[in-house]
Amino acid sequence: xxxxxxxxxxxxxxxxxxxxxxxxxxxxxxxxxxxxxxxxxxxxxxxxxxxxxxxxxxxxxxxxxxxxxxxxxxxxxxxxxxxxxxxxxxxxxxxxxxxxxxxxxxxxxxxxxxxxxxxxxxxxxxxxxxxxxxxxxxxxxxxxxxxxxxxxxxxxxxxxxxxxxxxxxxxxxxxxxxxxxxxxxxxxxxxxxxxxxxxxxxxxxxxxxxxxxxxxxxxxxx
Numbered sequence: 001x002x003x004x005x006x007x008x009x010x011x012x013x014x015x016x017x018x019x020x021x022x023x024x025x026x027x028x029x030x031x032x033x034x035x036x037x038x039x040x041x042x043x044x045x046x047x048x049x050x051x052x053x054x055x056x057x058x059x060x061x062x063x064x065x066x067x068x069x070x071x072x073x074x075x076x077x078x079x080x081x082x083x084x085x086x087x088x089x090x091x092x093x094x095x096x097x098x099x100x101x102x103x104x105x106x107x108x109x110x111x112x113x114x115x116x117x118x119x120x121x122x123x124x125x126x127x128x129x130x131x132x133x134x135x136x137x138x139x140x141x142x143x144x145x146x147x148x149x150x151x152x153x154x155x156x157x158x159x160x161x162x163x164x165x166x167x168x169x170x171x172x173x174x175x176x177x178x179x180x181x182x183x184x185x186x187x188x189x190x191x192x193x194x195x196x197x198x199x200x201x202x203x204x205x206x207x208x209x210x211x212x213x214x215x216x217x218x219x220x221x222x
Contacts (some may be wrong), residue, residue, distance in 0.1 A: 002133065003070055003108065010071040016203055017127050017171065018050055022057045025158055025216055026124070029192055030061065033122065033156055033218060045120040045148055047109055047140075048128035051078035058124065059102050066116070067104040075104050091115055110139065112147055119150040125157045129179075130171040137174070141182045155183075155219040166208045176215065183219050192216040 009015060042063045049055060049067030051074045059065045069075055075097050079086050086099040092113035094105040105116060109128075123144060132140050144155070161175040176191070183189055198205055198212040 006070055006131075010073040015050070017131075019053065022053045023126055023158075025193070025214075026054055026057065026126070026156075029156065029216060030058075032192075033154055034061065043118060043120045044122045044124060046124050046126075048131055049104065050074045050127075051081065052126070053082075054124065054126065055102055055104075056082055058122075059100070062121070063101055065102045066120070067102070068109050068116070069104055069106055070108060072106050075106050078104070110143060112143070117147050120148050120153055123148060123153065123155045125155060127158070127171065129157060130160050130169070130174050133169075133172065137178070137182060149221065151221050153220065155217075157217040157219055159215050159217065161213045161215065162204075162209050162211060166210065167204065179217065179219075186222055187219050188222050190218045192218060 044058050044062040044065045046052070046055060046058065046065065046067040049069050050071075052067075055065055055067055055078065072095070078084075079097065079099060084099040084102070086097045089096045089098070092115075093111040094107040094113050094116075096115075097104045097106065105113065129137060129140065157179070159174045159179060160171050162173045164173045176189075180189060193214075193216045195214050196211055197214045198209060201212055204212050
């Protein structure tokens with residue numbers, strides 16, 4: 001997952017991927033996502049969560065919100081900026097920060113702890129898959145398949161696609177064909193929305209992009 005690269009980004013505060021508010025897409029679609037589930041909404045997993053405001057928003061809808069984040073800087077910033085007290089514990093390869101119903105695991109996403117191996121009602125991937133270089137994406141998806149899914153789990157995925165000759169990631173371009181290859185064998189993939197967001201992301205235009213498409217998917221076992 002290029003740990004040194006992401007650690008350096010946080011150390012330098014070079015975090016253009018971070019949103020300073022709750023993601024509008026999440027606010028728009030979450031109620032529809034939850035309405036499709038028949039069971040009580042219990043557990044939500046947020047891979048590569050950073051210090052996202054989305055964690056607090058999700059904590060209003062789920063009994064347990066679990067984030068996985070490599071950078072301790074990101075986690076400490078999250079609790080400071082949200083004015084939340086927390087406790088710290090250790091398990092396997094993770095340091096765990098807990099505040100009320102939010103639990104953040106600090107460490108490598110691919111190092112699975114015993115406590116993390118649970119079924120989740122929702123996996124929210126806003127900027128995780130697109131942070132993965134191509135050679136790691138299958139392993140990333142397989143981690144979900146092997147440890148975190150049940151028959152009712154829904155994956156809310158927000159992905160970006162663009163002409164890769166115009167810019168090198170991250171964020172990387174991950175278009176529908178690749179998502180279908182990663183998930184399509186046993187999963188249904190539904191596109192909720194597709195929008196050109198280049199006007200809202202001037203830094204990418206400055207880097208040479210002529211189009212930046214954001215697509216929101218719901219992915220679920222058949």
